[in-house]
Amino acid sequence: MDNIILRSALNDKIIHALVNFHRVIEDYPITKDTKGYNYMYASLDSVLSAIRKPLASCNLVVVQSMSNTDNLDYPTVITTLYHSSGQWLESQLAIRPTKSDAQGVGSSISYARRYSILALLNLAPEDDDGAEASKPGKNMADMMKIKEHNNNVKKAEESGLTVGHLYAKSNVSKGILVDLQEELQELWEALDV
Numbered sequence: 001m002d003n004i005i006l007r008s009a010l011n012d013k014i015i016h017a018l019v020n021f022h023r024v025i026e027d028y029p030i031t032k033d034t035k036g037y038n039y040m041y042a043s044l045d046s047v048l049s050a051i052r053k054p055l056a057s058c059n060l061v062v063v064q065s066m067s068n069t070d071n072l073d074y075p076t077v078i079t080t081l082y083h084s085s086g087q088w089l090e091s092q093l094a095i096r097p098t099k100s101d102a103q104g105v106g107s108s109i110s111y112a113r114r115y116s117i118l119a120l121l122n123l124a125p126e127d128d129d130g131a132e133a134s135k136p137g138k139n140m141a142d143m144m145k146i147k148e149h150n151n152n153v154k155k156a157e158e159s160g161l162t163v164g165h166l167y168a169k170s171n172v173s174k175g176i177l178v179d180l181q182e183e184l185q186e187l188w189e190a191l192d193v
Helices: 012-025 044-057 102-120 129-133 140-159 163-169 174-192
Strands: 002-007 060-068 075-083 088-094
Touching (some): 012 044, 012 075, 044 102, 060 102, 088 102
Antiparallel strands (some): 002 088, 060 075, 075 088
């Protein structure tokens, strides 16, 4: 994931407007309204709904557009904050989709749009995911199974066993591994922002 920040030659008016925006936005909390695997997060719609009026009251507007890197499966979200004076700040966030199908690309674009806006405006939803991610997991039994699985993988590698032998000896289901992989991928992506 790459992030590039650009700005207009002058930025005194837009910075002043951003200071005022932060005074106003306090009355418009961004709430987590969407359920993920084991957490809640603020949807793109809730972020946009919370910021539109406060931005407009400070003569600011956010515009988002897209471009692609050399690889067509690697979208770049361009988030530009404009002030009525013509001054602007821009963030470009290229994010690699976890899946190359339409759903995976769309999901990564939505994710990049949401977090680009939050980062550019220096905002965080109530009880940001980082706080949740730092809490001990409620699936401790699954984590213990994964630890046992990892130990079995190490033993299997040392003794030359195949993956089939390993699964036959492990009490970790493939479903648990897939669920944990998806959960860890989302947490990892959240840390990169």
